[in-house]
Amino acid sequence: MRSKKLCFSLLMISSLIPVALSVSSLLPQDEIETLKRIAAVLKKTDWNFSVDPCSQQAGWVTHNAPSGFENSVWCNNCSNNGSICHVTSIVLKSQNLVGTLPSEMASLPFLQEIDLTRNFLSGTIPDEWAVLPLVNFSLLGNSVSGQIPSWIGNITTLQNLALEANQFTGSLPKELGYLQNLQKMQFSANAFTGELPATFANLSNLVYFMIASNNFTGNIPQFLQNWSQIQRIDLQASGLKGPIPTGMPLLKNLIDLRISDITGNSTFPQLEGMQQMTYLTLRNCGIVGEIPPFIGAFLNLKRLDLTYNMLSGIIPSSLIHTNFIFLTSNNLSGPVPDWMLTSKNNIDLSYNNFTIEGPGQGCQKGNVNLVGSSYSDDNQGEDEPCLDTIPCNGDNWFFYINCGGNEASLYENNTHKIYEQDNDGTNGVSTFQSYSNWAYSSTGSFLDSRDNNNFIATATQNLSMPNSELYATARLSPLSLTYYGFCLINGNYSVKLHFAEIIINDFDGYVSPGRRIFDVYVQGKLVLKDFNIRDNANGSNKAIVKTFPAVVTRKRLEIRFQWTGKGTTTVPVTGTYGPLISAISVENLNPPSESNSSARLVIGITCAAIFAVVILVFFAWKKGYFRRKNAKDNDLRGLETISFSLRQIQAATSNFSSSNKIGEGGFGSVYKGRLADGTVIAVKQLSSKSSQGNQEFVNEIGMISALQHPNLVKLYGCCIEGNQLLLVYEYMENNSLARALYGPEQYQLKLDWSTRHQICVGIARGLAYLHEESMLKIVHRDIKATNVLLDIDLNPKISDFGLAKLDEKGNTHISTRIAGTIGYMAPEYATRGYLTEKADVYSFGIVALEIVTGKCVSSYMNEDQYHLLDVAHLAKEKEDLLSLVDKRLENQYNQVEAVGMIRVAILCAHSSPAHRPLMSSVVKMLTGEVSIPDFVPDPYRFRDSLGYGFGENLHEQATT
Template structure:
């Protein structure tokens, strides 16, 4: 081995904080040079060399695998100096820092950094590794957008990015990755729609998109992925969608479409997919029955809970012995089935119309089968019977889980789901793997968990009463040290009585460490007799730390106690007082609400002639409730501007339309007449290059105008994206604006008029138009006129007062706009020092404007001077 390579390896070893290598020039050929190790399936250390160079006198390192060794250093850039390195695998360590940009010089085919503490973004330079076939970055802390440059690595076969903090969308250039066989992006904040170009990945065998922020529907191009064997998509946002066309995927083995808002029936063609072993379609809106074509299938798991399936449950399903979950559906009848059928979960699987002819556990809401008189419940989840804080907690030791329902005298539980990637048996109960540092260690030493959905039910509770629900948690499956076993991130949601009370709950983060017990209390009103606690996984967090299949909701214990006086059967004095006060407040609020809806209070009389006129115009009407919801109650974070009229807020309507809301300020001098005039004038001006008025809101003392929202904060910037001024290209328009400001200083704005018009136009009209255009293009919102002022200027009713703009000779368009902003600040300074105040100026003009205006030598000073007397006024609509 060359000496220089030994030096490089020594630097790499030191930076990694690696103690497993015994380096020397003969390390490649000596038995103990790299100390090969292998044990427990997760730990492996091995270095491969090729010593065939220079007639077998020179060795080069070709493979470095250091898995599960808990290396605590950082990634050394010196790896790039190993020019013959083909594989670099540093999975399941404790490496921190970022991925060096120098890694772009590697010529490896495999780069695996799974299960570390790496942060920052994926360097764009990784896209320069043209030899790369596998990039595995699962279970790290990487963030930012996915680098578009990866789309250039056309040899890439496996791209594993799950359990990171990526955002943005999947880059369009990834459409070039036609050799992909595996793509995994679970548990990140990747958003946008699932791209149509996934249809280009025709070699794909596995696609995982669970727990992202992506939107449906699943694109129709997915039907082109005929080689898929595993498809997992969950928790899609957006509207409901039909079942995707998977008819050509005859080799499917795993199909999971969970919480994807899928409607319609289960396609019978799935019954012909003979290789299918795991089918999960839970938490959708599927209707119809179970296809009879499923009868010959050899499914290991068929999970269809939380849908709207109807009809009769086929006998072959009940007799199959498979793990089947049909809970929470609307089946109308079936052969009499018990509440605890082996491997079959039928809890709440039947509709209310079946009456009392079936077992209580099959009916909606699991009604009490006897006298409902319980008021306490204590469960040691995943553990044996214990006494804690004077209360006896019942045992919960069953190891069942994929599709299991189990009931006891006063409680029951339901578990659904399978762990992906787990080769050995599934885990549904666990004991602590670390020392418990909190008091009450016994209650936190065991736990029950589930890969998908876990429900506990308090049965036969007194109806109509309030209860305190205490949920105990402790993370006991990860370690509390500097090893990869401490890097797991468990995240799940919790709902009680159907209301979400915990979102993306991370026990370790909430408890400030593993092995620390915490509890969360919730007051719950039970209207029926059953209290439901639902813990469920939404695809977030890690799935492969410390090994595959350790994720999903986990809970240590449950305590339910009454918020009422048990001895009297009624509420405690404090509770009674609280309820009386709350009821009185609610009653008063209801009365006020009725009066408000009836227009009796809190509203100005809409018979006001001026405001009534606004509603008679051709514009939409919005309620104040709609606008408050859209702007988050006029949150200051949504404020995008301020003018003389009042503040302007950005908002999003319930249908997703983005709006700008102009709110009349109490300090504004614009009155009802100007408010109505502005609505009328803007409603009458219809043009693709004018901002649209969606409508108004008139309630109480609130006068609101609702416009379409323009992303850019300057009309001049917005014009770059519009083809106006006779569809002038962007570059020419920048040039035009530059000359407009130069010519304004020299008094020669008319030089901008198209020569093709000759002299057949009104020079005064043109000057007025050009000065108004300059006013509207001001980058500072406070210096732009209102639409009512613009129309008045164009009509010659008020003088046009254009700002005097100084240019600094810069040519870059971004710098120009910064110069414009500087100009705006200068203009405001000049205004503040002028003889007349802004309010005085407005009163003299006789109209309210949304900001101060600056006098100019080329401004047209009077109504008479600006009015056009000739036929050339047609120039105005041509230029707008």
């Protein structure tokens, strides 16, 4: 009996098993099979198909996962009393998935969410997905490529579309503007091009719009003002141009506005009434004028970034409640407000014109970074730059820094080197830290990061490269990081920069989609543009050393790393971007040699130096070179170019023989000479009758000695002796471009088309360096063919910086003395004294026309008041641009290049500065890297309407 009962019980249990499985299996079998195929494509092995995928167990949902990591399949849309459900969500964040996007997902007809954030997926978006009723769709942080399919615009249910940090290309489909329910459009860090579609004006429910780090064209559209629900706009380095739309105040819900690196100058945008504003970034937007007081009315404002603009005036006191204030590299002036010096907020005022009362005490006061400011000491009677207040303990000819790490003792090239520690990571938001003979200055806070104070990176994987202790740590900066070397012996140096990407890691041979991109400057010269450590090192956790020459002339070396809004910011986690540097090695190429008599040698050199300084000071005092504290001639003390004696110069030029005279400039005569070692030189003898006098002399030395570029004339040195003020340049064998094109016939050169094109591109590169790449932002003010010299290979070099307007902070200003040449001067400068780098762009346009036509601009000026530019416009209207080409070329030229050069010239010489391109863009247009924009109507193209008819009065202004 007991045996029968047991058998009956077993029979009952066995009969219940399939029923139980049937009840627990909520997902239809066809969807289970689809999930299996998806798992195979994604190489996902942790999905356990022995249990129901809707069970939220065994790999289908990972509970309590770390932030940013999620592994879940969710079911919903149930029917038949909940016995049948469907997959509605697949979220696989940071799962190290590889392969392509599985088209099989289209077989899940109820799928509303696909989130594959931060993986290693590639390929394109499958067209099969067009049938899915998606609400949330994220591929953020992968390597998906191709164009965005237009069919996405048909998924009217879509609310969130995140494609940031991939490799998408092409223009955005206009169909996306039909997504009436779209709230989030996240397209940053791709390679999108073209203009934003006009249909985007219909996205009235948009809350987030992020398109930073792309290659879009056109202006920031006015239709942004239609987005009444918008809370965040990110246009950093998007490629769009200014100005900032005037309708921004209509966006009352805007909390976070980020715009950077737009071209053109404009006043501060009208943002009044935007009371919800919490984060405001307007970086490198060409903003002129003062900081408006209404910014202080943003009571929720936590972070203000107005760096790299042309702001002037004082700081409004209404900013007192803002946590982070970044104003570096503007033209702000006056005393630093007391409330800032005592504030606990993080403030960066570096590279402005502020004055700090009292004796020099370094470049950091409290939480305020003041690098580039000056101390005013009434007892001394003069201002002193804060960097000059750092004491020197003797001269140095090398220094080594283990950035972000502890001291490291290494043997390199049989030499023992100690890399000093640089491990203070307590506050890099707005910091200047000074050590024995070096210092660093850091600015910026990591946007959206949960840890704003993480300024030191530590490798998470074992490093196998030589000297790995140099790469185990690194210093980070979210915006700008500058290292300074002090008390260095003047001379030639080798600068080695050690890099290794230790944060953005690859996985199992698959390349991370993260891209850290930044620029590097050495002594103000751009040496690395859009530098990507991982690309250069061929992978993560691999060392790459970049070596650069540097000339130290004022006992100081400067190395700057700067983020310009490019690259990814969300991989591997949000807030990953900005410069990273592992170690720095700086060595003099000709260090002092050791000998048994080194002590006596040092004493002898010291005594000789002291004696020379005493003699120099005595003669300088006798000649009246010392003036009141506001006299700029004090700058001569810091200039340490090669000093020539008058006797050397006289010998080289045969005592300034008239037979050696090769030119007459606005500041005096120019002579050809030959030094004792055979070097051929050009000597500019500044006229003692020149009303500009020493001031222009100081400008020339100070600027040219700091600048080195293949398309700038090199300054060898100077001579200050008696009443002689002399500059010694490299000699240019082929004289000026003007003489080569249209000078006396016996001096003209037969310049073929390729040479002319090369000359035009070279001039553009030189100006781009002056305006954008050098730390000193310089407006030349007198670009013309006579100020472009040609070397023996007919390479162009810009000369005569005596008229250059040094503008260290890039400020627009009204010039009280017009300095230029009729015919080449921009109208706004000639008539109103309004000076920006766009004045040089205008002048370049005229020179480019001269290169094409072979004619001087003045050759037209006596013919019914016509101007060469007017002739070009007439040819444009007749659609006959090639009629302008120099007849001497006899049709032996590249017609496409010729038309392009003329179009660029007309664009550069537009009467409105806002429509003129940057010189860096001009270079790309001339070399074919980017297309040339269509002609912009120029209603004031004829010069009479711009005051050029008043030539006589204008000439008087230009020479007084």
